[in-house]
Amino acid sequence: MKKLSIIFILVLTSVSFSAKAYDFFAINNDGDTIYYNITSSSYPYTVEVTNTDSTSYADSIEIPSSVINNSINYSVTSVGNNAFMFCQSLTHITIPNSVTTIGNFAFSFCDSLNSISFGNAITSIGSCAFQSCRRLTSLIIPNSVINIGYGAFQMCYSLSSIIIPNSVTSIGDRAFYWCDSLVTINLGNSITKINDNTFGFCNSLSSIIIPNSVTSIGDYAFEGCSNLTSITIPNSVTSIGNGAFYSTPLISIVVKSTEPPIITNTTFNYNFPNTILFVPCGSVPLYQAANNWNNFNIITNEGITPTYIDALICQGSTYSFNGLNIDSAGVYTQVISSMDGCDSIYYRINLTYAESPTPKICMVTVDENNHNEIVWKRDEIVDYYNVYRQGNQIGQYDLLATVSYDSISYIDTSSNPEVKAYIYKISAIDSCNNESSLSYQHKTMHLTISQGIGNNWNLNWSPYQGILYSTYNIYRGQGDSLHSLEFIETISGDNTSYTDLNAPSGTIYYQIEILLNESCFPTKTYSSIRSNLVSNKNIGISDITNNELSIKLYPNPTNDKTILEINGLKEKADVLLYDIYGRIIRTYLFNNEQGKLEINVRDIAKGIYNLKVVNSNDNITRKLIVN
Secondary structure (H helix, E strand, O other), X not given: OHHHHHHHHHHHHHHHOOOOOOXXXXXXXXXXXXXXXXXXXXXXXXXXXXXXXXXXXXXXXXOOOEEEEOOEEEEEEEEOOOOOOOXXXXXXXXXXXXXXXXXXXXOOOOOOOOEEEOOOOOOEEOOOOOOOOOOOOXXXXXXXXXEEOOOOOOOOOOOOEEEOOOOOOEEOOOOOOOOOOOOEEEOOOOOOEEOOOOOOOOOOOOEEEOOOOOOEEOOOOOOXXXXXXXXXXXXXXXXXXXXXXXXXXXXXXXXXXXXXXXXXXXXXXXXXXXXXXXXXXXOHHHHHHOOOHHHOEEEOOOOOOOEEEEEEEOOOOOEEEOOEEXXXXXXXXXXXXXXXXXXXXXXXXXXXXXXXXXXXXXXEEEOOOOOEEEEXXXXXXXXXXXXEEEOOOOOOEEEEEEEEOOOOEEEEOOOOOOOOOOEEEEEEEEOOOOEOOOOOOEEOOEEEEEEOOOOXXXXXXXXXXXXXXOEEEEEEEEOOOHHHOEEEEEEEOOOOEEEEOOOOOOOEEEEEEEEOOOOOEOOEOOOEEEOOOEEOOOOOHHHOOOOOOEEEEEOOOEOOEEEEEEEOOOOOEEEEEEOOOOOEEEEEEEOOOOOEEEEEOOOOOOEEEEEEEEOOOOEEEEEEEEO
C-alpha cells in the first residue's frame, strides 16, 4: 500500500505543475526546439528551460549554455520545473556548465533516459527531478552539487550505482527510494543525516558504510532492503530512527562508538538472534545496559575476521564443531575469547538438512549388444543411484539396479529393444540415505520396417522422449557387416516414418539416430542416441558381425581364467570388462600382433560380464560368464 499511495500523490503533484507558458523559443544546434522563460531581463540576462506542450523530444538533446532572443544574449542558468517531464523517447541529456539548478520534476517519467552529462556548476537537484527514469543505470553527481531534493531519483529501477561527492550536504527524503537494482552507493563525507526512506526498498543493496560525517539515520532509511546483510555505523551517529532497518536480513552490524545510539525494537525488526553486533573491546557493559542491545550476538572486537561455515546435517543426527553440538538446521554463532576478555575469533555456521538432489537422465541409447544403456550426469554428493524401468502398468516403475555414485551409466541387459520401447527413471541416494524424487522419464525409440512395392522399405518408429531435438539421421547397412552401416538421410524431428525407395537387394538393415548438441558426459563420448537395429531378414544383431575380425573367448563359462583370441585386428585396442551395473572392473591393452590375451577372473564375483574390444575401427562385445 505504501508504494501505491506514493505514486498517487506524486502524480497529483505533477498535474499541479502543468502550466505551459513560455516567453520565447529557439532552435538549438541539433535542430530541437527548446522553450524558455526569462528569469532576469536586466544584466546579467538569464533564462530557464521551461515546459511545453510537446513531449516529442527523441534520442539525445543538448541544452545550450546561452541563447539569443531579440538581439539579447541570455545565459541558460536552470532547467525549470517539469521542463522535460514525460519525454518518453529522450535517451540522453547534456546539461551545460552554465546551469546551476535543476527544477522539480524536470526529467521525471523520461522512460528511455539512460545517461546524463551534468555540467560542473549545478548546486541543486530538485524534488523528483529524475523520478521514474526507468532505464537510467549509473549516476555520478558532480562535485558542485550541495542539495539533492525529495525523491530526486526514486523509482529509477535500473540504477545500479551512484557516486555522491563530498560537496553534497543534504539528501532529501526518498531520494533513492525503490531503486531496485542499486548495488553500489558511495556516500560523500559531508552528509550529516540520512533522511527518512532515503534508500528504502533498494533490494539489490547488500552492504553500506555510513561516513563519519553522519550524526543521525532517519526513520525507515533502509526499510525493505531485502538483501542488506552488512552495515558499518561510525562513532558520529548518535541516533537511529524507527524502522531504519525494518524488514532487512542484517547479520553484521559494526558500531564503532562506545556510547550506544538510541534505538527501538523496530530499528532492526526483531532480527537479533541472527544478527552479529560488532562493538569496540571494553564497551560491552555500555551496550548491555542500553535498551535491547543485549539481545544481539555481541562480538567485542569489530576488526576480527569472521569465518563462515556451510555444513549439511542428516535429520536426527548431531553436528559437532569446536565444542558446539547442534542437532537441528539453522544459523549458529560461536565466539572464542582471548585471555584479556576481548573476542579474537568467531564462527558463523549455516547448518542445513541434507537433501538428495533429483538427478537427470542424459540419454538412453541402444548399445552394440542390442541392450538399452541409460546415461546420466554424475553428482559428487550422491552415494549411489537407483535405476527404474516402467512395468506393465502406466506409472508403475520397478527397481532394476542400485549403482555406485561414480557410475555414469547402466546397461539394462534384460531389455530387448527389438520388441518395444522402454521408459526409464533414476533417483539419487545421499549420505543420509535419503532418496530423491524420481527423475523425468526418458522413453526409447522403437524402429520397425515393412516392405512396400518392390524394393521399397517403410520405416516407422516411436519418437524419443526426454530431450529436445530437431532432426533424425537414418542409416542403412548391407550384408552381414556392421561396417557397411552408412548415413542415407536427415529428416525433421517431427516425423516418425520414412520410405527407402529402391533399396539394394539382399540383406539390409536400418537404424535411427538423434545427434546431441554436446556430449552427454565429458569423460566418455556419448554423442548420439541410437534406436534398435532392424533387418529385412529374420536375424538378430548377434548375427551381424565384423567379418574382418575373428574373436574367440574360451573357456566360457570359467572360474579361473579365460583366453581372448583376436585375428584380423588392424591396430591395438582397449579391452574393457564390465559388470552388469555397467562398471569397468578390468582394463587391458591388446596389441594387434599378440593374438591372445589371458584374463584372470579368480578374484571377481560370480555372474555375467561384458567384454568389450574397442578402437577407432572396431567396437565389439562378448558375454563372459564367471561361475
